[in-house]
Amino acid sequence: MVTGEPPKKAANRNWGPHLRALTIGAAVLTTAALLTGTAHAAAPSNDDFDQATTITALPFSSTVDTGGSTVADDDPTDCTWSAGSVWLRYTAPADGFVRMTADRPTGDKPAISAYTGERGALTWTPGACRTSHGRGSNTFAVAAGTTYHFLVQDIQNPGPATFGVELVPAAPNDDFAGAVDVPLDTDIAADSGPTSSQAGEPVPHCEHWNTRSLWYRYTPDRARIVSAKVTNELSTPSVTVFRGTALDALTEVDCVHTSHTPAVFATAPGETYYLRVADGVHSAGALTLRLEDAPRIAPTTEWIIPNDPGVFDDVRFIINPGDPAGRWLAGGEVQFGDGTSAEIPAVEGAAEVFHRYADDGAYELTITGHTADGRSGSTTQTLRVETHDVTVSNVTAPATATAGDTGQVQVSITNTRYTEDVVVELLRRRWDGYFDIVGTVPQHITKDSTAVVPFTYTYTDADAALGRATLKARVRLTSSTDNNPTDNERTVETTITPTSQPWTRTGRSEPPPALTGRPAGLAEPSDVERTPDSLRHRRAAVVGQVTGAAERPGVDRHQRIRALDTGDQHDHRTTTNWTKQLVDGNLGAESWCEGPLPADCGGTRTGDLDGQGDVTAHTPQDYHFP
Structure with a gap:
């Protein structure tokens, strides 16, 4: 007689807890092994400020590895923040300029920066910050006997990279006396990194913060108007043009602080003009300068308001200087084509003139203007003046009525100019002064005619409460704009008496x-x-x-x-x-x-x-x- 479970099932039931324990134990051991491999990866030898790699001579180039590096609580973040970093240091034997670089074959480049001072009291070196995306400056001045601490940082994807430091000579045209001659129609490559601002250097009116400057000079063989444009993909250097022969006797001619528009100046044959190209301490770097003949201007109307004018309109002309160099007009004239004209005022912005035409027709509009640097130009365009005007010449309604009565309302529309399609509307005045539309009729009306448009209106108790019904007739054009909207509506009143109603x-x-x-x-x-x-x-x-x-x-x-x-x-x-x-x-x-x-x-x-x-x-x- 069977009185219990088979031995096999009993064995399976008893091993269950032991198997689960073994499985959990194996998983814990595997996880621990994986975590141990990551957490205890060796940090770089120069992971900490105190163990920085010493650079003994320049040029220097070496592979650094931010993999496994950490961030100390007192690591500076003036240039950028990071998930890991390594340190190097260099003591300059003499004054000069150095350039630091960091590169790797793929992925983002490390951010690099330089500091002076001791741990916990580091000072960011001006001009020594280049982000992982290539922005900022990587060239800066060093002083003899000063130690510079280089910080190589990775925000993400740490790993090996090539870090280098080299001496670079100061730009030959760093000072006014070393100004370099620049020809027309030639791209001049330069670097504002190894430059400084010399004592007595004039401060241009368009900016005062760019201290990394280069000097150029241009002497024309004939009178011409020249533009000078500088390009730097990562910053906006300024260009200032001076007239004079000595640093302390310069007169500013023009100044721009943008890479989008050039400086423009009129020249006299044989006279030398000096150009100061300057960038900020934190953005100095490679740039390009180009001189060429200044572009011609083509002043025109940017807006004509209204854009379909008539004889009732004071037409507003907004003038666009049409200057690729971005200068405003210093004066000019608009000839309206009807024998009259108006001067263009000299304003900082778009100039405006106004004019009212006496008759419909096509008019030749000529705009002539000039800039302060001496450039001039003109354009001609055709302006069509066409007056559309329909009038609500009369509206009639019963003089008196009783609430509940239906009255006949007639609206007369007069047109003396062009055949038009219109919409005639009848509106009723509410107690609060607003009007509600109570009727709409489309109408075709020929030139030099009057159309009578009938409406019916049933007077209400609400009209009786006000004592009168005020009706407004209104007309609007369907395919053009009415140039004289003041005569497009007319009102009529009917006195309303109440009807009897039992209480x-x-x-x-x-x-x-x-x-x-x-x-x-x-x-x-x-x-x-x-x-x-x-x-x-x-x-x-x-x-x-x-x-x-x-x-x-x-x-x-x-x-x-x-x-x-x-x-x-x-x-x-x-x-x-x-x-x-x-x-x-x-x-x-x-x-x-x-x-x-x-x-x-x-x-x-x-x-x-x-x-x-x-x-x-x-x-x-x-x-x-x-």
């Missing part, structure tokens, strides 16, 4: 009791004043109660009701409202209210109703439309 007392559906056997001379009840349908609740006042004589049964009460206008659904304005009841010329009753609440209603004056009874005041009641 019922709140809480009951039947109307107030009718008058039967009314006293002699008592007028029929007047209509209640109408209010806008949009606000369905108003307050009414029982103006008076007429008490009849006992011998006249059925004539014991007559109520006259008049609605009190307390405003509308938008602003709930309150106004003083009053009612009067005249019977045979005598004042029967008068009451007034200054707001929507019962407390806003005042007292009542009473009078004789031809001996038929007295008039007494009652409390105002709430009423609503049925």
